[in-house]
Amino acid sequence: DAGVTQSPTHLIKTRGQQVTLRCSPISGHKSVSWYQQVLGQGPQFIFQYYEKEERGRGNFPDRFSARQFPNYSSELNVNALLLGDSALYLCASSLEWYPGELFFGEGSRLTVL
Amino acid sequence: KNEVEQSPQNLTAQEGEFITINCSYSVGISALHWLQQHPGGGIVSLFMLSSGKKKHGRLIATINIQEKHSSLHITASHPRDSAVYICAVRGSSGDKLTFGTGTRLAVRP
Numbered sequence: 706d707a708g709v710t711q712s713p714t715h716l717i718k719t720r721g722q723q724v725t726l727r728c729s730p731i732s733g734h735k736s737v738s739w740y741q742q743v744l745g746q747g748p749q750f751i752f753q754y755y756e757k758e759e760r761g762r763g764n765f766p767d768r769f770s771a772r773q774f775p776n777y778s779s780e781l782n783v784n785a786l787l788l789g790d791s792a793l794y795l796c797a798s799s800l801e802w803y804p805g806e807l808f809f810g811e812g813s814r815l816t817v818l
Numbered sequence: 819k820n821e822v823e824q825s826p827q828n829l830t831a832q833e834g835e836f837i838t839i840n841c842s843y844s845v846g847i848s849a850l851h852w853l854q855q856h857p858g859g860g861i862v863s864l865f866m867l868s869s870g871k872k873k874h875g876r877l878i879a880t881i882n883i884q885e886k887h888s889s890l891h892i893t894a895s896h897p898r899d900s901a902v903y904i905c906a907v908r909g910s911s912g913d914k915l916t917f918g919t920g921t922r923l924a925v926r927p
Contacts, residue, residue: 738915742859747904747917761913793859803848803912809861 707731709798709810717816718786726781726813730798736760736805737779739771740795742812748795754779755802783815791817821845824905824918831925837892839921841905844886848912852879852890853904855920861904864890895925 710729718724730737736755740748753761754773773779777798783790793812799805823842831837841850852864865872865879867888872879876895881888892899905918 740915740917747919748861748906749917750915753913753915763914795859795861797861803908806866807851807853807863807915809853809863812859814859 709796709808711794711796711810711813713813714811715814715816717818719818720786720788722786722817723782723784724786724815726783726794726796726815728779728781728796728798728810730777730779730796731808734798734800734808735777736799736802737773737777738797738799738807739779739781740797741765742793742795743789744792751781753802760802786817788817791815820918821916822905822907822918824903824921826921827919828922829924831895831923833896833925833927835895835925837895837899837923837925839890839903839905839923841888841890841918842886843888843905843907843916845907845916846910847883847907848910849908850881850888851906851908851915852888853906855902855904857901864903892923897925897927900924 738753739751742748750763752771757773768784771781795812796810797807854862867881876893878891902920904920
């Protein structure tokens with residue numbers, strides 16, 4: 706069975722641009738969560754979605770948004786990119802909302818120039 | 819003070835040594851996760867705990883809910899155990915996962 710897949714794996718953007726990151730959960734998993742990991746730091750929680758509804762939001766500005774589709778895949782959008790948005794963006798899926806075991810994708814590494 | 823504190827931040831061990839990584843948290847939780855992250859970024863879930871103790875191979879995780887403390891033990895450490903180990907807690911309402919800053923482990927042959 707395929708694990709959690711994320712795309713793209715690497716991307717470079719310039720300040721002010723917008724980016725969309727995609728995540729496909731493990732088949733049958735209904736919850737997807739997103740995390741930002743800046744180099745040298747632990748991950749920071751951004752969003753959690755369960756059954757297409759937002760169930761949690763971390764301390765990130767409104768430039769960050771996400772959604773979950775009927776097939777449970779998810780997109781994370783970041784508008785008006787700043788240099789500080791450069792990070793590894795991780796997606797994790799779980800069977801249910803909580804406290805289920807998490808399965809992580811390999812991440813999307815975003816560089817903002 | 820961070821909600822999740824790990825110690826030590828860095829740890830170097832010789833192959834075969836017994837290793838302990840500690841995690842303390844200050845909030846009520848519904849579950850605690852131990853994660854392993856190798857260079858390159860991929861994260862693997864090792865354990866999810868809400869009480870007691872779990873064992874998987876050479877790895878053992880314990881949690882003391884009253885003391886708000888968890889430990890990850892590695893027996894007979896091996897160079898392939900070299901990675902960053904991250905503790906993360908899910909709040910009582912289940913809406914947020916808070917991570918520690920990680921413990922960087924290097925096991926020398």
